[in-house]
Amino acid sequence: xxxxxxxxxxxxxxxxxxxxxxxxxxxxxxxxxxxxxxxxxxxxxxxxxxxxxxxxxxxxxxxxxxxxxxxxxxxxxxxxxxxxxxxxxxxxxxxxxxxxxxxxxxxxxxxxxxxxxxxxxxxxxxxxxxxxxxxxxxxxxxxxxxxxxxxxxxxxxxxxxxxxxxxxxxxxxxxxxxxxxxxxxxxxxxxxxxxxxxxxxxxxxxxxxxxxxxxxxxxxxxxxxxxxxxxxxxxxxxxxxxxxxxxxxxxxxxxxxxxxx
Amino acid sequence: xxxxxxxxxxxxxxxxxxxxxxxxxxxxxxxxxxxxxxxxxxxxxxxxxxxxxxxxxxxxxxxxxxxxxxxxxxxxxxxxxxxxxxxxxxxxxxxxxxxxxxxxxxxxxxxxxxxxxxxxxxxxxxxxxxxxxxxxxxxxxxxxxxxxxxxxxxxxxxxxxxxxxxxxxxxxxxxxxxxxxxxxxxxxxxxxxxxxxxxxxxxxxxxxxxxxxxxxxxxxxxxxxxxxxxxxxxxxxxxxxxxxxxxxxxxxxxxxxxxxxxxxxxxxxxxxxxxxxxxxxxxxxxxxxxxxx
Numbered sequence: 001x002x003x004x005x006x007x008x009x010x011x012x013x014x015x016x017x018x019x020x021x022x023x024x025x026x027x028x029x030x031x032x033x034x035x036x037x038x039x040x041x042x043x044x045x046x047x048x049x050x051x052x053x054x055x056x057x058x059x060x061x062x063x064x065x066x067x068x069x070x071x072x073x074x075x076x077x078x079x080x081x082x083x084x085x086x087x088x089x090x091x092x093x094x095x096x097x098x099x100x101x102x103x104x105x106x107x108x109x110x111x112x113x114x115x116x117x118x119x120x121x122x123x124x125x126x127x128x129x130x131x132x133x134x135x136x137x138x139x140x141x142x143x144x145x146x147x148x149x150x151x152x153x154x155x156x157x158x159x160x161x162x163x164x165x166x167x168x169x170x171x172x173x174x175x176x177x178x179x180x181x182x183x184x185x186x187x188x189x190x191x192x193x194x195x196x197x198x199x200x201x202x203x204x205x206x207x208x209x210x211x212x213x214x215x216x217x218x219x220x221x222x223x224x225x226x227x228x229x230x231x232x233x234x235x236x237x238x239x240x241x242x243x244x245x246x247x248x249x250x251x252x253x254x255x256x257x258x259x260x261x
Numbered sequence: 262x263x264x265x266x267x268x269x270x271x272x273x274x275x276x277x278x279x280x281x282x283x284x285x286x287x288x289x290x291x292x293x294x295x296x297x298x299x300x301x302x303x304x305x306x307x308x309x310x311x312x313x314x315x316x317x318x319x320x321x322x323x324x325x326x327x328x329x330x331x332x333x334x335x336x337x338x339x340x341x342x343x344x345x346x347x348x349x350x351x352x353x354x355x356x357x358x359x360x361x362x363x364x365x366x367x368x369x370x371x372x373x374x375x376x377x378x379x380x381x382x383x384x385x386x387x388x389x390x391x392x393x394x395x396x397x398x399x400x401x402x403x404x405x406x407x408x409x410x411x412x413x414x415x416x417x418x419x420x421x422x423x424x425x426x427x428x429x430x431x432x433x434x435x436x437x438x439x440x441x442x443x444x445x446x447x448x449x450x451x452x453x454x455x456x457x458x459x460x461x462x463x464x465x466x467x468x469x470x471x472x473x474x475x476x477x478x479x480x481x482x483x484x485x486x487x488x489x490x491x492x493x494x495x496x497x498x499x500x501x502x503x504x505x506x507x508x509x510x511x512x513x514x515x516x517x518x519x520x521x522x523x524x525x526x527x528x529x530x531x532x533x534x535x536x537x538x539x540x541x542x543x544x545x546x547x548x549x550x551x552x553x554x
Contacts, residue, residue: 056453076459086454089550090472100458103468133551151458 001187002067002077002154004030004053009062011048011213021212022048023059028206028215035181035188037198038206041248045213046191047159053189054080054157066155076100079148079186083160085140087132093143094119094128100151115150122146122180138162138169142176149184158190162197171229174200178227195244199237200227207247217247337519342526345519349508359527361503362493365421366535369428370489374482377436381478384437385444386470395441398434406431406492410499424496424504431492436485443477444470476547483539490532 011023022045030036038046051057053064055074064071066078074080087096095102097115102108119125124142132140141161148156161177162170174197181188192198198205199221207217221240223231231237293300302310319339325331326338333341349355383390409430410423417423447470455469497506505524512520 054453054457056456074453074456076457078457080454080457082450082454084450086448086450088451088469088472090475090547099455099468103455103459103461103464131549131551133549147458157457 001032001185003032004028004155004187004189005065006049006053007063007065009049009052009059009064011045011052011057012060023052024212024214026062026213026215028218030187030189032187033185034203035201036190036204036206037202038189038191038208039193039195039198039244039248040208040213040216041210042193044208044210046208048213049208050157050159050189050191053155054078056080076104076151077153078155078157079151079153081141081144081148081156081158081161083163085132085137085144087140087143087147089132091131092128093130093132093135096132096143097147097150099147104151115146118146118150119143121183122176136169138165138173141165141173145177145180149180149186154187156186156188158188160191160193163192163194170194170197175229177201182226195241195248196232199223199240199244200229200231205244207244219244334516335518337522342519342522346523346527349520349523355508355527358504358508359531362497362505362528363531365424365496365504366428366486366489366493368421369425369493370432370486372425373429373432373436373485373489377433377485378440378478378482381437381440382444382466382470382474384441385474386447386466391441391445395438398437402434402438407495410496414500419500424493424501427496428489428492432485432488435488436481439481439484440474440478443481444474446477447473476543476550479539479543479546483536483543486535486539487532490528490535494528 006026006028009023009026010021012019012021014020026049038049040046048057052059053066053071055071055078071078087093088099091099094112094115097119098106098108098111101111101114106114116125116128119128122142122145124139124146127135127139127143132143135143144161145156145158162173165173178201190198190201195205202221205219205221206215207219208214209216219240223234223236223240322336323339326333326336326341337345346355380390380394384394385391406427410427413423413426413430417426451469451473452465455465460468493504494506494509497504498510501507505528509521509524512518512524
């Protein structure tokens with residue numbers, strides 16, 4: 001596990017109508033082993049922030065350190081899960097999960113045995129021989145999480161991993177992630193636009209505001225773990241969701257994205 | 262403009278135009294028509310229609326010829342064409358010509374594919390290679406391969422090398438660009454995920470780009486095979502002493518329309534067979550895959 005530190009991170013990219021400041025002087029500390037959700041209206045730079053942590057985007061200014069080391073590019077120490085399925089359709093589930101170890105040169109027999117053990121542990125071992133195209137969207141995302149865990153990264157970066165799932169599938173995927181995280185503790189940064197999801201999962205919620213992308217607030221979630229979907233009914237949960245929603249909506253309406261009531 | 266519109270507007274409002282909504286269906290909704298776009302068709306109907314198309318074409322041919330609507334000199338009857346084909350195969354060494362043509366097509370196609378696939382892969386995923394090669398290939402692509410034939414005859418003579426060169430030129434340039442296109446369309450997030458799992462550049466090329474692009478590359482090879490047959494026949498029509506194309510030209514000198522027709526149909530059947538091989542290969546290799554895009 002490694003802590004993530006961002007200091008003075010700005011990211012500017014050229015668009016057709018002049019420069020866009022996607023991230024403006026972002027400073028954040030994600031403690032080792034913590035679960036941080038990043039929420040905000042669309043266009044607030046939350047995905048860009050995550051991709052910068054992954055090393056897929058290079059900040060124009062500032063530094064990102066993971067485990068004390070400066071991020072220069074993607075690394076197997078920082079696993080990533082995207083919103084759309086990125087499982088390789090030409091590989092079986094176990095081969096997809098074994099893909100990272102394969103890159104590291106582990107022999108087939110060993111890496112696939114490891115992959116199957118991991119899938120079994122996560123309760124999705126039945127699908128080891130299937131091709132991704134045969135799985136439901138929710139199952140594909142679970143396998144993608146398993147694939148990211150298979151290289152034992154210190155950090156797991158998730159970009160709206162359940163954003164394309166229907167509400168019911170999303171709930172079971174969330175339970176799956178909490179269960180996986182308790183078995184494989186990692187520093188997690190999780191981008192979502194679903195505030196209930198953020199409060200259910202996170203130790204801390206980072207609220208971002210758009211144009212330019214800035215951190216507006218860092219809200220601790222002090223609900224006890226383990227959390228289940230029953231947690232959603234607790235008054236403290238509802239209260240926190242209301243507060244965060246007001247924060248995000250206020251920013252969105254000030255920006256003209258949502259009509260203020 | 263707005264001023265003149267205001268001036269022209271009449272004092273009295275004109276009567277509202279009659280409602281023109283065409284045929285109006287009731288609340289029950291419009292059931293899909295027989296020819297609604299992409300309306301599914303049953304297996305039996307599909308097979309029956311496919312058969313009808315083939316049989317129908319032969320039937321038209323039969324009516325025109327047996328019905329004496331067309332001079333047999335211009336269009337021989339199906340049975341005459343079939344017996345000519347059999348005569349060619351049994352007594353005139355036609356199988357040798359077929360083999361000569363097949364050999365040339367396979368040779369020229371293999372040569373073109375062997376160079377076009379790696380080059381196209383490199384062009385599609387390495388920007389430097391793309392910048393270097395693409396403008397050149399794009400220009401050559403529009404130079405007709407057939408126009409090179411006189412030059413190739415001068416350079417290479419009338420032998421097999423010249424035939425292979427014509428097919429190569431005809432297939433290589435467009436195939437390279439098509440492979441590059443397929444490769445360039447490999448999902449970027451596939452590569453990004455590989456990078457976060459620790460893939461080196463070479464591993465990304467070998468383990469992600471290549472398998473991701475493979476079905477598209479095979480589909481393009483199948484199309485390129487069709488071009489190879491076309492250019493083969495052109496090469497054989499211009500200068501050859503064996504091959505199906507040669508037999509067609511030789512027959513035209515003696516106005517043997519039945520031999521010409523037999524040649525054309527032979528090429529059609531061979532094309533169909535190679536196409537079936539490609540489809541079988543694609544099925545065997547990629548039947549599990551359901552690429553999501």
